Each structure stands twice: as C-alpha cells, then as structure tokens.
Amino acid sequence: MHRCARRQRRRHFVCHHQWSLSRCGVVSRGHQAHERKRSVCDPRDGLKLRMPLNSDSKSASVGVNGWMYGAAFFALLAALAPFGVNVAVGLSPVFANNVNMDADARAATVALFVLGLGLGQPFMGGAADHWGRRPAMMGGLLLGLLGAIAAAFANNDTQLLWARFISGLGFSACMVVPRVCLRDLHQGPVLQRNMATLSNIFAVTPVITQPLAWALGHWFTWRVPLLALVAFVLVVIFVSWRWQPETRSAGTLAPKWGVWLEVASDALILRTCLTFAFANAPFFVVAAIGPVAIKQSTGVSGGVIAAILGGTYLGFAVGNFWVRRNASWSSTLLINQGLCLIGASMLTFICTLWWPSLWLWSLALTLYAVGQGIVFPAGFSQVLEGRALQAGVASAVIGTIHMTTGGLVAWIAGSLSLAQDVSLVLVCSLVSGAAVLVWLWMKPAVVHIGMK
Structure with a gap:
C-alpha cells in the first residue's frame, strides 16, 4: 500500500516537473529515460539537445526557440569568418610599410583564407550532418584557433600564408553550422527573416574590423590584430561550448557520396x-x-x-x-x-x-x-x-x-x-x-x- 502511494507521488512529481520545465522551454534529462521520443535539455549541461528520431524543424525548435537562440546568437558564431577576412584587408597597408611584403603576398593573405573557407565547407557540412552541429562547430573552431595562433607568431611570409589557409579551413564551420542550426529551428518566413538578420554580420563586420585592424597594426605591431583574432576565437569557442544547442535531427542522412x-x-x-x-x-x-x-x-x-x-x-x-x-x-x-x-x-x-x-x-x-x-x-x-x-x-x-x-x-x-x-x-x-x-x-x- 505504501509502495503504491510512493509510486503515485513519484509519478505526480515527474508530471509536474515536466509541466514546469515545458513552460520554460526545457525538458529534463531524467525524463528521457521514461520517454525517448522527446528532446533532452539539462540546464546544468550547457543546453545539450538530443533530437527525436523523426523530427522536423518545428519539433527541433522545442526547447530552444527562445530569444537567446535567434539569429543574433548564431550571428556571433558566424562572425569569425568575415572577421578573419577583414583583419587581413585592414592589415594590408601595415604589411606593406612594416613587413615589406609585396602586393602579391598581401593579396594572398586574403585569397588563401577565402580559399580555405570555400574548400572547408564540404567537410564541415558533411560533419554537421554525420556527427552533429556541436562537434562540427567545435572541431572547426579548434582548427581555426591553431591556424590563428600560427599566423600571429609566424616568422616569414610562407608560414603566415599557410597559417591563414589553415585558419580559413577551420572557420569554414562558421559559414555552415549557424545557417544549418537556423534551418533546424525554423522554417518558412521565420527562417527567411533570421537568414536576413544573420547576413547582416557580413555588412557590419568590415566597417568595424578593417579600421580596427589598421589602427592596432599602425600603433603597435602587425601581430596585435592577429592576436585579437585569437582572443575572439577563444570567446566564440567558450560561447559555442557553453550555449550552442545540438539541433541535428536523428533522421538526418549521413554524408555518403x-x-x-x-x-x-x-x-x-x-x-x-x-x-x-x-x-x-x-x-x-x-x-x-x-x-x-x-x-x-x-x-x-x-x-x-x-x-x-x-x-x-x-x-x-x-x-x-x-x-x-x-x-x-x-x-x-x-x-x-x-x-x-x-x-x-x-x-x-x-x-x-x-x-x-x-x-x-x-x-x-x-x-x-x-x-x-x-x-x-x-x-x-x-x-x-x-x-x-x-x-x-x-x-x-x-x-x-x-x-x-x-x-x-x-x-x-x-x-x-x-x-x-x-x-x-x-x-x-x-x-x-x-x-x-x-x-x-x-x-x-x-x-x-x-x-x-
């Protein structure tokens, strides 16, 4: 008799807990053991979601479709790609005056970074569909961090150019994953509106980054803007690790040929x-x-x-x-x-x-x-x-x-x-x-x- 009463109280507590969390847009991890079809999100675990087996964009947005996970959040993750491009554009006159880098090498600091952004996207897109959005983003950011550190401490033009190419490969994740996450969370007019907001990062970043990179390079040394890029990468890595949701549906197809x-x-x-x-x-x-x-x-x-x-x-x-x-x-x-x-x-x-x-x-x-x-x-x-x-x-x-x-x-x-x-x-x-x-x-x- 007492055992039955305890079961009823436990069942009532679980239902009430689920109802309370659902009002906040959060589903507890403990409830996953009772009902596998629902998404999982533990606020103590950095909002790590697991998607249902046959979900669409509407079900994917359950639990993360709040103000924090609008286009502004993913714009921060996507900002690294244009930031990395425009740092080199702003540094171009500094390279010419202080490093005696010729015009072809200065252009290559931008071109090789853009080339890395283009060649890296197939790998990052396939990784996002195969292993998930969070692993693809974190892997790309770590690779980009290594390239950014190598560029900041390069000793010659060749090392700098190779480092820029490697960082472009890594930051290609910033060109793919934020848009894919928005597609997982939204559809129709809401998706189009958020895509427009995300695209504004490509209009705002050059206006800020180019004069900032030139000023830091002119006042101090050309390494300082590149070190600022390293600091920005570390901030984005922390934000992605702490708050980026895993929006990938379990029904997503693996990137086979x-x-x-x-x-x-x-x-x-x-x-x-x-x-x-x-x-x-x-x-x-x-x-x-x-x-x-x-x-x-x-x-x-x-x-x-x-x-x-x-x-x-x-x-x-x-x-x-x-x-x-x-x-x-x-x-x-x-x-x-x-x-x-x-x-x-x-x-x-x-x-x-x-x-x-x-x-x-x-x-x-x-x-x-x-x-x-x-x-x-x-x-x-x-x-x-x-x-x-x-x-x-x-x-x-x-x-x-x-x-x-x-x-x-x-x-x-x-x-x-x-x-x-x-x-x-x-x-x-x-x-x-x-x-x-x-x-x-x-x-x-x-x-x-x-x-x-």
Missing part, C-alpha cells in the same frame, strides 16, 4: 546555387580591383574610394532589411527583385565607361549592394528549406560554389590585359547576365492538370 550527388543534382538547388554564385561574384571583383578601377576612372583619392566602398556595405544591410521585413514573401519573388536591382546596377556600371563620374560609380555600387543583400539570404533560405535532413550538405554545396566561383571570377578580372575599370565593368556585367540567364533558363516547368 550518394547524398552529395542527390543534393547537387537537385534541379531547384542547382538553379539557385548557380544563380546565387553568379549574382554574388561581382562582390569579389569589386573587392579585388574596385579601388584601382575607380581611381583610374575618376582620379579621386583613396580616402573617398574607401568611403564609397564602405557605403556599399550599408546597401547590403538595406537589402537584408528588405528581406527581413518581407519574410512572408517567397524566396523566388525576393530573388527576382534582387536580380532586377543587380541588372540595373550593371547598366549603370556600363554608363561609367562613357561618363566616368563619381556619383555614377556610387549609384552603381549601391544598387548592386542592395540587390546582393536581397539575393544572399533568400538564396540560402530556398536551398536549406528544401533539404531539411541534408541541411549541412546543402549549405556546403551552395557555399562552396559561391566561394569558388567568386574567387575564380575575381582572378580572371585581375588578369585581363585591359584597363581596370573596363575589366571590372566587363566581367561584372557578364557574370550578372549569366545569373539572370541561369535563373530564367533553368526555371522549373509548371504542369497544369485539367479538371475532369
């Missing part, structure tokens, strides 16, 4: 990836030869050019804000709008060949930045929305095509034996036209079924 082929050959994903890559390629061209091209065309000073290029990041933020405000619209509609703005910017770029005025360059760059700011989050949302159980692979596919295409196009633009402004306008117009053609040519056919 068949899965990669299936995702890459998907007509919708292939169309979006190619359009996305071509539409974003002019950004790499402008970053590579834009300052020289504008100076050749207009003759203005480097400070004015830097201000104009800085304004383009604000245009990118405006495009992200437009997607966030109209997140209920379809990704296809938003991409159409972004491509229209990019097409208008290319016409303006062409006009600069006949009327090389500063305001025309500013207008062209601003129109392109706004269009790119719309295409960027909308493209990622469309790819990840269709591949819930292969989100890591899908994110890696679009990211790798994006980085590889951008780097190749920028290299072609810089190697042409033409004036820099002509090369910029020619290459940017061609790849933007290719983006529009791919988007229209690969448009899926609509089949109308008549009523009988």
Whole structure:
C-alpha cells in the first residue's frame, strides 16, 4: 500500500516537473529515460539537445526557440569568418610599410583564407550532418584557433600564408553550422527573416574590423590584430561550448557520396546555387580591383574610394532589411527583385565607361549592394528549406560554389590585359547576365492538370 502511494507521488512529481520545465522551454534529462521520443535539455549541461528520431524543424525548435537562440546568437558564431577576412584587408597597408611584403603576398593573405573557407565547407557540412552541429562547430573552431595562433607568431611570409589557409579551413564551420542550426529551428518566413538578420554580420563586420585592424597594426605591431583574432576565437569557442544547442535531427542522412550527388543534382538547388554564385561574384571583383578601377576612372583619392566602398556595405544591410521585413514573401519573388536591382546596377556600371563620374560609380555600387543583400539570404533560405535532413550538405554545396566561383571570377578580372575599370565593368556585367540567364533558363516547368 505504501509502495503504491510512493509510486503515485513519484509519478505526480515527474508530471509536474515536466509541466514546469515545458513552460520554460526545457525538458529534463531524467525524463528521457521514461520517454525517448522527446528532446533532452539539462540546464546544468550547457543546453545539450538530443533530437527525436523523426523530427522536423518545428519539433527541433522545442526547447530552444527562445530569444537567446535567434539569429543574433548564431550571428556571433558566424562572425569569425568575415572577421578573419577583414583583419587581413585592414592589415594590408601595415604589411606593406612594416613587413615589406609585396602586393602579391598581401593579396594572398586574403585569397588563401577565402580559399580555405570555400574548400572547408564540404567537410564541415558533411560533419554537421554525420556527427552533429556541436562537434562540427567545435572541431572547426579548434582548427581555426591553431591556424590563428600560427599566423600571429609566424616568422616569414610562407608560414603566415599557410597559417591563414589553415585558419580559413577551420572557420569554414562558421559559414555552415549557424545557417544549418537556423534551418533546424525554423522554417518558412521565420527562417527567411533570421537568414536576413544573420547576413547582416557580413555588412557590419568590415566597417568595424578593417579600421580596427589598421589602427592596432599602425600603433603597435602587425601581430596585435592577429592576436585579437585569437582572443575572439577563444570567446566564440567558450560561447559555442557553453550555449550552442545540438539541433541535428536523428533522421538526418549521413554524408555518403550518394547524398552529395542527390543534393547537387537537385534541379531547384542547382538553379539557385548557380544563380546565387553568379549574382554574388561581382562582390569579389569589386573587392579585388574596385579601388584601382575607380581611381583610374575618376582620379579621386583613396580616402573617398574607401568611403564609397564602405557605403556599399550599408546597401547590403538595406537589402537584408528588405528581406527581413518581407519574410512572408517567397524566396523566388525576393530573388527576382534582387536580380532586377543587380541588372540595373550593371547598366549603370556600363554608363561609367562613357561618363566616368563619381556619383555614377556610387549609384552603381549601391544598387548592386542592395540587390546582393536581397539575393544572399533568400538564396540560402530556398536551398536549406528544401533539404531539411541534408541541411549541412546543402549549405556546403551552395557555399562552396559561391566561394569558388567568386574567387575564380575575381582572378580572371585581375588578369585581363585591359584597363581596370573596363575589366571590372566587363566581367561584372557578364557574370550578372549569366545569373539572370541561369535563373530564367533553368526555371522549373509548371504542369497544369485539367479538371475532369
């Protein structure tokens, strides 16, 4: 009799405890032993979740869909990639004045880091789908930390360049895992809105990082900004270890070769990836030869050019804000709008060949930045929305095509034996036209079924 009463009290306590935790969005680890289908989250264990066997994005968000796990949290994890790129951009004049590094080596500090970001994404995407989001993120951060430490204490150009490449490989996890986690937690308009917020990190980081890196390198030594990058990595590692949730569903497919082929050959994903890559390629061209091209065309000073290029990041933020405000619209509609703005910017770029005025360059760059700011989050949302159980692979596919295409196009633009402004306008117009053609040519056919 007493034993039965104790069982009833224990059962009542467990139910009441479960109800209390459910109000906070948390499910206890002890309840997992009684009901395996639920997620597990112990507040004393750093919010480590285990997903149910057949969950979708809605069930994945149970327990972590609070204010802390919005796009702002994952933006902090993703900030390392643009931070690492723009540290080298800000240090470029310091390398030239204090280290006597030639122009090719200075460009390689950025190019090899970006190359690492592109080549590392397939491995990080596969790891995120196979072992989980947290292990992939922690592994990438640790590899990036080793590369960042090696770069800060490098003794020659060769060591610095290899260290930058290794850190780029590691930080490629920051390009994949945060987006995959958002796809696990959200879908539809909420996913698109959070993707737009996450993309703003690419607009804000250069404005802060480039002048900060230059100032630290100018006032102290070139190692100080790289040591600041090491400190930032340590902060992100602690935040990821302590608070990043494991959002991977147990039904997620392992990254076998068949899965990669299936995702890459998907007509919708292939169309979006190619359009996305071509539409974003002019950004790499402008970053590579834009300052020289504008100076050749207009003759203005480097400070004015830097201000104009800085304004383009604000245009990118405006495009992200437009997607966030109209997140209920379809990704296809938003991409159409972004491509229209990019097409208008290319016409303006062409006009600069006949009327090389500063305001025309500013207008062209601003129109392109706004269009790119719309295409960027909308493209990622469309790819990840269709591949819930292969989100890591899908994110890696679009990211790798994006980085590889951008780097190749920028290299072609810089190697042409033409004036820099002509090369910029020619290459940017061609790849933007290719983006529009791919988007229209690969448009899926609509089949109308008549009523009988």
